[in-house]
Amino acid sequence: MRTAVPMRRALQGALVLAAAVHASRDADAYCRTSSKTPKNWDEATQGCYSGDPESKLLYWRNPCVGYSLHQDASRQVSLEKATAIVASAFAGWHDVSCANGGGPSMNAVDRGPVVCGEVRYNKSNANQNVIVFRDDVWPHADPVSTLGLTTVTYDTKTGELLGADMEINSTLPLIVQATQQGRSDDSNAAGTAETRVGYDLATIIAHETGHFLGLAHSALATAMMAAHYSDGVRITDDDIAGICAAYPSDGTRPTSGGVLHAAACDSTPPHGFSSECAAPSTDPPASSDDSDGGCGVSRLPPSNSAGIVASWAAMLGLCILRLTRRRR
Numbered sequence: 001m002r003t004a005v006p007m008r009r010a011l012q013g014a015l016v017l018a019a020a021v022h023a024s025r026d027a028d029a030y031c032r033t034s035s036k037t038p039k040n041w042d043e044a045t046q047g048c049y050s051g052d053p054e055s056k057l058l059y060w061r062n063p064c065v066g067y068s069l070h071q072d073a074s075r076q077v078s079l080e081k082a083t084a085i086v087a088s089a090f091a092g093w094h095d096v097s098c099a100n101g102g103g104p105s106m107n108a109v110d111r112g113p114v115v116c117g118e119v120r121y122n123k124s125n126a127n128q129n130v131i132v133f134r135d136d137v138w139p140h141a142d143p144v145s146t147l148g149l150t151t152v153t154y155d156t157k158t159g160e161l162l163g164a165d166m167e168i169n170s171t172l173p174l175i176v177q178a179t180q181q182g183r184s185d186d187s188n189a190a191g192t193a194e195t196r197v198g199y200d201l202a203t204i205i206a207h208e209t210g211h212f213l214g215l216a217h218s219a220l221a222t223a224m225m226a227a228h229y230s231d232g233v234r235i236t237d238d239d240i241a242g243i244c245a246a247y248p249s250d251g252t253r254p255t256s257g258g259v260l261h262a263a264a265c266d267s268t269p270p271h272g273f274s275s276e277c278a279a280p281s282t283d284p285p286a287s288s289d290d291s292d293g294g295c296g297v298s299r300l301p302p303s304n305s306a307g308i309v310a311s312w313a314a315m316l317g318l319c320i321l322r323l324t325r326r327r328r
Contacts, residue, residue: 029220030242033058033152033211034256035159043217044227056159056256058152058214059246063105066267067129067164067212068275071113074133074170077201079113081176086110086131089206093213096240102249106213109267116277119165121153125278127163127269129212133170143171147204147229150211159256162270164212168205173198200231215242 031048036055049055069086073079090108097103117132140149146169153163168174175198210225218225220238245254253260 028241028245029218029223029238030225030245031216031218032242032246033214033216035154035156037216042227044219044221047219048216056154056156057246057254058154058159058161059253059255060106060161060214061253061260061263062266063247063251063262064107064109064265064267065129065161065164065213066109066111066269066273067131067166068111068114070117070130070132071115072117072133074168074174075135076170076174077133077176082131082133082201083110083113085176085202085205086209089202089209092206092235093209093239093243096235096243098240098244098249100249104243104247105249105251105262106243106247107265108209108213111267111273112275114275116275118277119151119167121163122271122278124271126272126274127278128273128275129164129269131166131168133168135170138169138171140167143169147172147199148208150208152212152214161214166208166212168201168208174201174204175199176201199229203229203231203233206235210239210243213243214246215239218242 031043034049034055034057036052037049038051041049043049067086067090069079069082071079073082077085087110094104094107111128114128114130116128116130119130119132121127137143138146140146148166148168150164150166152161152165154161206224207229215225217227218238220226220236221228222230222233222236224233224235224239225242226233248254251262253262
């Protein structure tokens with residue numbers, strides 16, 4: 001029986017992403033997400049976390065992973081435009097060239113808009129990896145600084161990712177333009193970056209998709225996966241090194257337990273795909289105590305739902321990766 005663990009990552013105006021990650025090398029500043037990063041761990045100053053030998057690198061085994069936007073999108077951005085921005089962000093990671101000349105063996109597949117806007121992983125029914133805007137209330141810590149948050153669920157024994165949900169803090173002003181290479185194309189925008197007020201949505205999404213794919217923060221201040229938001233940042237060589245290390249072009253998966261071969265392409269989530277929130281669900285909501293980031297593990301109460309053994313209790317872990325704006 002697999003043990004599922006939810007993990008969260010938030011994007012704040014200053015990009016603070018707290019999650020466990022392993023071994024960065026001297027020449028590379030990137031970190032991969034791992035399962036046991038402590039709260040308040042700062043990759044920018046402390047490097048990739050490697051203090052727990054039981055920590056597992058997170059990865060998608062399947063070379064195809066599905067995602068869906070919530071059908072309502074946002075008052076600040078239409079579903080059509082949001083769909084284009086998200087597709088461009090994922091393409092920005094997929095279309096890079098690795099050192100051997102190939103590309104990362106990972107492809108994100110848009111499964112279409114969904115009705116369900118809940119952030120959760122259903123361990124017995126259909127799922128969807130949802131991307132949802134929070135227009136009215138930011139339901140997590142630090143609503144003034146946090147720009148976005150990604151919650152991932154993984155198998156605690158292997159580190160295999162089972163699901164991911166992304167929330168965008170649209171209570172804050174967002175700059176939304178046509179996208180080009182993963183960020184807003186400002187060529188036709190009124191004003192300059194200095195005069196426009198808000199946060200570039202394409203930059204936020206590009207950073208969060210990196211977390212969605214299993215990357216943590218980079219120690220390189222100019223990287224897309226840096227710990228603080230910077231308008232106009234693009235995917236750097238360090239980001240490319242990170243995504244290529246996680247998903248080599250030969251289709252293998254370097255994991256904490258050894259090198260695995262990717263499965264056949266199938267973007268269907270575990271237990272199937274559904275636009276609706278599957279019910280009933282006995283899964284508890286993800287913890288709201290996410291102000292400091294980090295990863296944790298909690299035990300679910302036994303489920304009495306039909307078809308589920310009453311004594312079954314899955315271990316769930318929560319990791320928060322946060323993109324923040326710098327405080328003035």
